[in-house]
Amino acid sequence: MLDSDCAGFFADANTLDRDAYIHLDYYLECLGDPRVAAAHFCAEQSTAQWKRVGFSEDLRERFAAKVIDLTILNTELAAFSYGLNPNNAGVSACHVTIAHPHGNFGSRIPNLLSAVCGEGTFFAPNIPIVKLLDIRFPDAYLKAFEGPQFGIDGLRDLLQVYNRPIFFGVIKPNIGLPPEAFSHLGYESWLGGLDIAKDDEMLADTPWCPLNQRSALLGAARIQAEQETGQRKIYLANITDEVDRLIELHDIAVANGANALLINAIPVGLSAVRMLRKHATVPLIAHFPTIAPFSRLAHFGIHTQVFTKLQRIAGFDAIIMPGFGARMHTTDVEVCANVEACLAPMGGIKNSLPVPGGSDWAGTLHTIYEKVGTVDFGFVPGRGVFGHPMGPRAGAASIRQAWDAIVADVPLSEYAAQHVELNAAIEFFGNAAPVNGDHS
Amino acid sequence: MLDSDCAGFFADANTLDRDAYIHLDYYLECLGDPRVAAAHFCAEQSTAQWKRVGFSEDLRERFAAKVIDLTILNTELAAFSYGLNPNNAGVSACHVTIAHPHGNFGSRIPNLLSAVCGEGTFFAPNIPIVKLLDIRFPDAYLKAFEGPQFGIDGLRDLLQVYNRPIFFGVIKPNIGLPPEAFSHLGYESWLGGLDIAKDDEMLADTPWCPLNQRSALLGAARIQAEQETGQRKIYLANITDEVDRLIELHDIAVANGANALLINAIPVGLSAVRMLRKHATVPLIAHFPTIAPFSRLAHFGIHTQVFTKLQRIAGFDAIIMPGFGARMHTTDVEVCANVEACLAPMGGIKNSLPVPGGSDWAGTLHTIYEKVGTVDFGFVPGRGVFGHPMGPRAGAASIRQAWDAIVADVPLSEYAAQHVELNAAIEFFGNAAPVNGDHS
Missing domain, CATH: 3.20.20.110 (Ribulose bisphosphate carboxylase, large subunit, C-terminal domain)
Structure with missing residues (x-):
């Protein structure tokens, strides 16, 4: 992804339809610019390739997961946590909040899990350390769920x-x-x-x-x-x-x-x-x-x-x-x-x-x-x-x-x-x- | 558990009915005597309390998971891995192979998972670090499974x-x-x-x-x-x-x-x-x-x-x-x-x-x-x-x-x-x- 493409994976939360997005908090450790890493992280869990070859289109506005908050906790970790990729230096730790459009998968638990803690989340490039910390649903999303009977x-x-x-x-x-x-x-x-x-x-x-x-x-x-x-x-x-x-x-x-x-x-x-x-x-x-x-x-x-x-x-x-x-x-x-x-x-x-x-x-x-x-x-x-x-x-x-x-x-x-x-x-x-x- | 009770959770693999047990390899880090920890580990994933109060009985022979190999890798780790329980010292690392009687749960995937990587496995006392490394099934156990159709x-x-x-x-x-x-x-x-x-x-x-x-x-x-x-x-x-x-x-x-x-x-x-x-x-x-x-x-x-x-x-x-x-x-x-x-x-x-x-x-x-x-x-x-x-x-x-x-x-x-x-x-x-x- 070109640096100029990263902007498509960032948004001001106030400009997004509240009913259309779930919110996700992650802890990440990444190599390189945390802003670029966070954009890749969103791409991988949503529309990783957002246009067809030879077409002028951009699927990101509707389908991209978007960073709505990025807090850099540390830009000088000596290494990734837990012994992962021990030969890397220049590791940053971040807290990121993502708005993920639930229309990508619907009110389905297996598809929700696949999107928010699946391959895209745990295999985004240069981000070996990830923890999904919290998830918040708009009422519009919850309406499809039965929840507890008693x-x-x-x-x-x-x-x-x-x-x-x-x-x-x-x-x-x-x-x-x-x-x-x-x-x-x-x-x-x-x-x-x-x-x-x-x-x-x-x-x-x-x-x-x-x-x-x-x-x-x-x-x-x-x-x-x-x-x-x-x-x-x-x-x-x-x-x-x-x-x-x-x-x-x-x-x-x-x-x-x-x-x-x-x-x-x-x-x-x-x-x-x-x-x-x-x-x-x-x-x-x-x-x-x-x-x-x-x-x-x-x-x-x-x-x-x-x-x-x-x-x-x-x-x-x-x-x-x-x-x-x-x-x-x-x-x-x-x-x-x-x-x-x-x-x-x-x-x-x-x-x-x-x-x-x-x-x-x-x-x-x-x-x-x-x-x-x-x-x-x-x-x-x-x-x-x-x-x-x-x-x-x-x-x-x-x-x-x-x-x-x-x-x-x-x-x-x-x-x-x-x-x-x-x-x-x-x-x-x-x-x-x-x-x-x-x-x- | 008294030290004398630990023996009920150990066995010579050659004395066990091969058809009746699945074999499990775990990496463990524990406090105290690894032999006692391994016995507790088996107890927790099988018959944790092996007799009723006031009864003379012993459910372990048929129902206990049993250590069939215990290899102590290190008895002097400075701490548990991954920052868990940082105030402990005297940590040992072990590789343990367990024979678990599958009659405890049958040829059912959810019950198998609950036994071999459930609460008993991950909440055994003094063993915060566990990795289930491998699982091996006797043919008798596999007979109940359909497996791939093609x-x-x-x-x-x-x-x-x-x-x-x-x-x-x-x-x-x-x-x-x-x-x-x-x-x-x-x-x-x-x-x-x-x-x-x-x-x-x-x-x-x-x-x-x-x-x-x-x-x-x-x-x-x-x-x-x-x-x-x-x-x-x-x-x-x-x-x-x-x-x-x-x-x-x-x-x-x-x-x-x-x-x-x-x-x-x-x-x-x-x-x-x-x-x-x-x-x-x-x-x-x-x-x-x-x-x-x-x-x-x-x-x-x-x-x-x-x-x-x-x-x-x-x-x-x-x-x-x-x-x-x-x-x-x-x-x-x-x-x-x-x-x-x-x-x-x-x-x-x-x-x-x-x-x-x-x-x-x-x-x-x-x-x-x-x-x-x-x-x-x-x-x-x-x-x-x-x-x-x-x-x-x-x-x-x-x-x-x-x-x-x-x-x-x-x-x-x-x-x-x-x-x-x-x-x-x-x-x-x-x-x-x-x-x-x-x-x-």
């Missing part, structure tokens, strides 16, 4: 639970138990006070724990627990499977009494989730496998909040995400950005319940509540309920007691003096802070 | 082209042309000698270039080009779209004369591709958007060859992949590993045509042929055909002339003296090596 209000209405977090628990042992034993654990946890007992994200429809049998047992146990406690309960069945089985598994699980469904969003594919959403009669809840490999590093890949927003527009009513604490390798700022991506207004799209997770037990609830700053979140221990030394009923009770202590504004240790389950949790999880495995 | 032999039979590479071209301008103009470019390129004219991976079914109209025009142009040249041709239509439209778009495009279909594998989802494969009547060809964000860094993420193998078992007959040259940020060793992942025997699964791409023109063909070491590859220029100064017919001819020179063992410059299209390509692309944009 949202937080709908989930709360199903459970008849208001003004507090929603208490999930991941039934453990996660892999290997037959349906009867597995179901009994879920039942116990509901009696102890969980709102939602869930399958692990790795538990599939296997011969040793078929979904049909598992959901029938847990569906019946859920209804029994509701009758015994007088409270609404949810059995969250994992239907993550091949795409051509999702509808069938939805129907089986729901008919058997599962009243929410877990799907591993990226492994199944966001577009398949959107398909399922059109069919679903119960809330859909996302789990986060395979997001970390492209999001963990500060300056390369795709920021988690991009995927949280995409999971929300794909139709998830709740989004389980890496939460607080060193184990999850996610800064508090990043977790809070993902919570905000669930809760912030987004055109006509309902909100999603954020569920920040990771090594939780009764003692981590207060910190999460403080950091999230609202009761609109889900709390999702695994071991913290099912590894509790007195069993899952006591484990669930310890979580509810921890919340009662927060509401009463009483220190946890003081409240534990009157509550044996909470006391046992503190003694067991609070000292060694074991990270997994055998706690019997 | 494979290389089937593609060659469709084209009646043997003993040479398959010549693709990406019609450019990629975004913005109406169907008539777009179709004319494809027609010209077939007359010049392309086997396959393809839609860009970013071109969707949009109002300004609807797939129905585009495929009808290109389908007719393809048949006309076949009649004029006496050679078989392929129009490769991009049907990347929402999952619930794939079957419909397949049927429209094929009825209109598209005789192969392009799908952006990861954005659409590998499982959706597997679904489409069961319906498809023409070859399916993969493009690679959104793989680089997982795979570019040496020590973090997921190696490209893992995705190449998964694209093959999902059913792609050809796999377009990042190829050779500095622009693509992929080492020759990595490109060749991906070529091998397409071609190597894999149980009863057919092979896939490897198509390493990136900034190609007539002058890059010889190098690719030498590096790949076989004629069983696809060559996929974009600009190198459609940005040729004499137009796409001449651009395509220049590619065929370059192959003729290779076969005749004549230097390209010498051959160009008698072939005006090749000569023009060398003058235009060979000197400035422009990377994109306007070449008119």
Whole structure:
């Protein structure tokens, strides 16, 4: 591209039709003039060759992605980050905001991804380091998306639970138990006070724990627990499977009494989730496998909040995400950005319940509540309920007691003096802070 | 986990049922004893809590992922790679091979991904740096997969082209042309000698270039080009779209004369591709958007060859992949590993045509042929055909002339003296090596 051609890939945001463009923030490291690099970056993700040979035409006005802000952070980096192209010098770091005309691809998740984090983005010349930091959609674009069917209000209405977090628990042992034993654990946890007992994200429809049998047992146990406690309960069945089985598994699980469904969003594919959403009669809840490999590093890949927003527009009513604490390798700022991506207004799209997770037990609830700053979140221990030394009923009770202590504004240790389950949790999880495995 | 519990996550590979386990190679960086870290790593990706509280049971023998090789590369790294957890010291780097019992999840791509590169893999305690380097399947596991319907032999039979590479071209301008103009470019390129004219991976079914109209025009142009040249041709239509439209778009495009279909594998989802494969009547060809964000860094993420193998078992007959040259940020060793992942025997699964791409023109063909070491590859220029100064017919001819020179063992410059299209390509692309944009 000639330097004089670069201008076709720059625009004043105020001159562009707001409804026609999505906005994208990227961190880039490039060789050479950052302005030229940014123009190439836009070309590669839109109309890379903007005229036919021998024709006088210019496709850029309508079809080009355009730089609307370029902030040069550093023009004298000694090298690219992360050891890439180590023989280069004269590296610049930039923050660039791009207006990308969504008419290039439409309201289609796979085509959106191909445009904003595909070959054009990650193979633009002289820009080996790229991180897609954020994405913002005009309401006109969002109109085509169904979004969550229930949202937080709908989930709360199903459970008849208001003004507090929603208490999930991941039934453990996660892999290997037959349906009867597995179901009994879920039942116990509901009696102890969980709102939602869930399958692990790795538990599939296997011969040793078929979904049909598992959901029938847990569906019946859920209804029994509701009758015994007088409270609404949810059995969250994992239907993550091949795409051509999702509808069938939805129907089986729901008919058997599962009243929410877990799907591993990226492994199944966001577009398949959107398909399922059109069919679903119960809330859909996302789990986060395979997001970390492209999001963990500060300056390369795709920021988690991009995927949280995409999971929300794909139709998830709740989004389980890496939460607080060193184990999850996610800064508090990043977790809070993902919570905000669930809760912030987004055109006509309902909100999603954020569920920040990771090594939780009764003692981590207060910190999460403080950091999230609202009761609109889900709390999702695994071991913290099912590894509790007195069993899952006591484990669930310890979580509810921890919340009662927060509401009463009483220190946890003081409240534990009157509550044996909470006391046992503190003694067991609070000292060694074991990270997994055998706690019997 | 107690140190004494670690042994349950180690095994001698010779004692395990070969049919029951997939093998996984990982690079890890960990704190503390690498043996303990590796045991936790296996626990997290399989049965993290292997007994119920109060029960005497051990789910590990059948359900645990097990370390079968642990090679410690370095026990004295000053810090984790890539700036993660900068306050830690005493970091070890290891290569670990794990046998993972596939009965935990079955022959399901989403559940496989959730197990081998999901939460368990990327959030194991004290192991912030992980790269999944390779995956190997026993034939017993592969039996459930359909794999490619045509494979290389089937593609060659469709084209009646043997003993040479398959010549693709990406019609450019990629975004913005109406169907008539777009179709004319494809027609010209077939007359010049392309086997396959393809839609860009970013071109969707949009109002300004609807797939129905585009495929009808290109389908007719393809048949006309076949009649004029006496050679078989392929129009490769991009049907990347929402999952619930794939079957419909397949049927429209094929009825209109598209005789192969392009799908952006990861954005659409590998499982959706597997679904489409069961319906498809023409070859399916993969493009690679959104793989680089997982795979570019040496020590973090997921190696490209893992995705190449998964694209093959999902059913792609050809796999377009990042190829050779500095622009693509992929080492020759990595490109060749991906070529091998397409071609190597894999149980009863057919092979896939490897198509390493990136900034190609007539002058890059010889190098690719030498590096790949076989004629069983696809060559996929974009600009190198459609940005040729004499137009796409001449651009395509220049590619065929370059192959003729290779076969005749004549230097390209010498051959160009008698072939005006090749000569023009060398003058235009060979000197400035422009990377994109306007070449008119």
